[in-house]
Structure formats: structure tokens, C-alpha cells
Amino acid sequence: MAEPPGRGDIWCEDLVRIYSTEGVEVQALQGLNLVVDPGDVVALVGASGSGKSTLLGILSGLDRPTGGRARVAGVDLLSMSRAQRVDYQRHTVGFVWQQTSRNLLPFLTAAENVALPMVISGRTEREQRVGELLDLLDVGDCGARRPAELSGGQQQRVAIATALANSPAVLLADEPTGELDDAASAQVLEAMRASAGELGTTVLVVTHDPTVSDHVRRTVAIRDGRTSTEVLRYVVTDESGEQRQVAKEYTVIDRAGRIQLPRAHVEELGLRDRVRLEAEPDHVQVWPDDEEHAAGERRDGPDRTPLPSEREPRESRPVPQEER
Numbered sequence: 001m002a003e004p005p006g007r008g009d010i011w012c013e014d015l016v017r018i019y020s021t022e023g024v025e026v027q028a029l030q031g032l033n034l035v036v037d038p039g040d041v042v043a044l045v046g047a048s049g050s051g052k053s054t055l056l057g058i059l060s061g062l063d064r065p066t067g068g069r070a071r072v073a074g075v076d077l078l079s080m081s082r083a084q085r086v087d088y089q090r091h092t093v094g095f096v097w098q099q100t101s102r103n104l105l106p107f108l109t110a111a112e113n114v115a116l117p118m119v120i121s122g123r124t125e126r127e128q129r130v131g132e133l134l135d136l137l138d139v140g141d142c143g144a145r146r147p148a149e150l151s152g153g154q155q156q157r158v159a160i161a162t163a164l165a166n167s168p169a170v171l172l173a174d175e176p177t178g179e180l181d182d183a184a185s186a187q188v189l190e191a192m193r194a195s196a197g198e199l200g201t202t203v204l205v206v207t208h209d210p211t212v213s214d215h216v217r218r219t220v221a222i223r224d225g226r227t228s229t230e231v232l233r234y235v236v237t238d239e240s241g242e243q244r245q246v247a248k249e250y251t252v253i254d255r256a257g258r259i260q261l262p263r264a265h266v267e268e269l270g271l272r273d274r275v276r277l278e279a280e281p282d283h284v285q286v287w288p289d290d291e292e293h294a295a296g297e298r299r300d301g302p303d304r305t306p307l308p309s310e311r312e313p314r315e316s317r318p319v320p321q322e323e324r
């Protein structure tokens with residue numbers, strides 16, 4: 001995978017994170033690959049324990065991977081010095097947590113919270129930027145209120161404004177709508193998407209929220225510490241000129257050519273131990289193990305569908321071992 005240049009990109013290759021506690025090792029990330037283009041807004045979904053928070057911890061510079069490579073906005077996360085790490089967390093990435101109370105200081109007003117990262121980094125002309133950011137997140141009227149005087153959704157929108165204060169190239173959010181109801185979640189996600197679009201910020205948002213698909217172009221699923229499938233959404237115009245949204249699901253393929261088949265297909269077709277691949281000119285077919293399949297078909301009688309290996313010869317050919 002060639003390293004893409006540019007501001008705001010996220011690039012992970014064969015990322016591994018092993019936790020060791022009391023002699024027990026947990027492999028939270030098992031060779032994860034992920035590329036996010038600058039300016040894209042991507043949702044990361046997956047079952048509990050699949051490694052989502054571990055990945056965000058690494059990308060935010062709070063944690064270090066055990067192996068692999070990771071770059072964010074051109075910064076190599078494995079070779080950062082302590083000073084570079086502080087600078088990275090102040091200027092390159094912004095972070096929003098699930099717990100509304102963790103994002104904002106309770107004794108400061110919303111405006112003071114948004115200004116704080118700029119005070120720490122010595123940025124001037126803060127007042128105007130605070131106002132612009134609060135307006136952008138649709139909480140322009142909340143500047144003088146403390147977090148306890150705001151709704152959960154307003155707090156998260158102020159938190160996003162705070163995370164964007166120092167113009168980070170990348171915004172990372174871990175379940176930012178986890179404590180909100182559906183309506184507030186939708187507002188927060190939309191505000192995040194819109195503000196990131198306006199500022200050109202790349203966004204990676206971890207979520208269990210099923211409505212997130214309405215707000216992002218790309219959803220990446222993570223399973224057992226690896227990216228497994230992706231859904232891309234785009235708008236097409238049909239012959240009558242009407243526009244509709246189309247979603248296509250893809251399986252991720254790594255550098256070594258490995259793919260993880262969706263669990264539903266594996267279970268439905270009884271795939272296990274080994275499968276047979278058959279290359280067509282423009283696609284590859286995956287078949288259950290011939291021997292098992294044939295045994296099953298023999299039991300089912302003569303009207304069965306012929307196995308691929310028993311059909312008339314054709315252009316396609318089995319994938320040679322060395323190409324697998």
C-alpha cells in the first residue's frame with residue numbers, strides 16, 4: 001500500500017496491538033489496514049471488543065501500537081518523540097469522547113471551553129474564532145452557559161467546536177452520540193459532518209448508532225481487530241433525472257490478498273476449513289469444498305446442479321496456488 005501524501009489522511013498498515021495483563025495476552029488489533037482520504041467522513045462500526053477504541057487510542061497518540069505502521073496527516077505515530085506527541089495532540093488531531101462530561105470543563109462556559117485549546121497553544125484572535133465555531137455547530141446562543149446548563153446534544157456540539165478549535169487536520173470521535181436520543185444524535189452527527197466539510201477536516205467516528213449511515217459516505221466495519229467490510233454510499237441520477245442514494249458493500253482485501261468473508265455468507269453456505277476459488281475474467285467465485293459439496297449432492301440425487309468442476313470447460317480457470 002503506497003503511502004498517500006497530504007493533510008488529513010489516515011494511513012494504517014498491518015497495525016497490531018497486544019495487551020498483556022497478568023500474563024494473559026489479548027490481541028486487540030490483528031494486522032489492521034485502513035486508509036482514509038483527506039476530508040472524508042468515515043464511520044467505524046463493529047461489535048464490542050472488536051478493537052475500535054484501541055484503534056482510536058493509537059490514532060489519537062494516547063497509545064502506541066505493538067507493531068505495524070501508522071501515519072496521520074504525515075506524522076509517523078510510531079517514531080514520535082514525547083515533544084512531537086504533545087504537539088500532535090494539540091494541533092494535528094482533535095478528540096470527542098462518548099461521555100459528555102469528559103469533553104468539557106464544568107466550571108467554564110461553552111465559549112471558554114472552546115477558547116481553552118487556543119489559549120494553551122498561544123493562538124490569538126480567539127474571540128472571533130470561538131463565535132464562528134459555535135455558530136458552525138449551531139450552538140451560537142450557548143456561549144455564555146456552563147455545560148450543566150446545556151442539553152447532552154448541545155454539550156457534544158460544543159465539544160466538537162472545542163476539538164476543532166486549533167484547526168486539527170483530523171477529528172476522532174468515540175461514540176459521540178452514545179448518551180443521546182435519536183433526534184439529538186442526528187443533530188450532532190449532521191453538525192459534525194457539516195462543520196468538518198466546511199473546514200476540510202477528516203473525521204473518523206466510532207459508533208453503534210444505526211442512523212450514522214445517513215451522515216457519512218463510507219462506513220468501515222472492524223471484526224476481530226481487522227477491517228472486514230465497507231459500505232460506500234453515493235448519489236446516482238437515473239434516466240428520468242431523479243437522484244437516489246446507492247449503498248454498496250465491499251469486503252476489504254489486504255496487501256497479501258487476504259479477505260474476510262462476511263459471517264452471514266460463511267454460515268449460509270456452510271463454508272469451513274477450505275474453499276475453492278475459480279477465476280472468471282472479471283471476478284473470482286468462492287465455492288464450498290468440492291468433496292464435502294459432492295458428498296452432499298450425491299445424497300441429494302441425480303437432478304442436482306453440477307459442481308463447477310463438472311461443468312462444460314470454459315474460459316475460467318481455477319486460481320493457481322501461487323496466486324492465492
Ligand SMILES: Nc1ncnc2c1ncn2[C@@H]1O[C@H](COP(=O)(O)OP(=O)(O)OP(=O)(O)O)[C@@H](O)[C@H]1O
Nearest residue numbers: 019021026028046047048049050051052053054055
Ligand atoms: N487496557 C487493556 N488491557 C487489556 N485488554 C484490553 C485493554 N483495552 C482493551 N482491551 C481488550 O482489547 C480488545 C479490544 O477492545 P476495544 O476496547 O478496542 O474494543 P471496542 O471495539 O472499542 O469495544 P466497545 O465497543 O465495547 O467499546 C477487547 O478484547 C478488550 O477486552
